[in-house]
Amino acid sequence: MRLTDVADTEQLFRIIQSIPSPKAEPFKQWMAQVASQRIDQMQDPELSIDQAIIDYKRLGYSDAWINQRIKSIEVRKELTDEWKRTGVKEGLEYASLTDIITREWSGFTTKQYKHFKGLKKENLRDNLTNLEIAFNILAEASATELSKQRDPRGFHQQSQVAKDGGSVAKAARNQLESQLGHSVISPAKASDYLLSEESKDDMEK
Secondary structure, eight states: OOOOOOOHHHOOOOOHOOOOOOOHHHHHHHHHHHHHHHHHHHHOOHHHHHHHHHHHHHTTOOHHHHHHHHHHHHHHHHHHHHHHHHHHOHHHHHHHHHHHHHHHHHSSSSHHHHHHHOSSSSGGGGGGHHHHHHHHHHHHHHHHHHHHHHOOHHHHHHHHHHHHHHHHHHHHHHHHHHHEEEEEEEOOOOHSOOOOOOHHHHHHH
């Protein structure tokens, strides 16, 4: 209804850089610091992992959850390396295979899973419970090992491998749920179970 000037994050940073006022100097110094840290992380990827751990702790995630999340990143990287080796194209094909794996063990595509949890732009993996992360790790690790054994070529052959990898986690999930008497797929998202700011302050005291 109205003409409005808008900008994305990158454009806002460029605007700040162009402001001659001394009041903008603290923001410019902060951006320079962040850029320097990012360059250091590109030279030494381990620093990125260390920073991720710090960031997750700051947000209130438990040490147990963080350890699983970092492990899931490692497992995911090994899977995508295997996809690349076998001729799968990055982008849409990676996303499609991820959907196959996720749907097979959880019953949801990635988009459906995010909708189930009430997420919008948030990262799904950052909003999985400990058990959900565990089953996703099992599914992706299984797909990786099956791919190494079968040596499929391209997306179509990898589709079956992805389904079979997900089915391993599905079988484990079904077995656990039969013992628990309820589903391990939870609508909870990070904001539902992370420590509140008051709780974190109390713990620090």
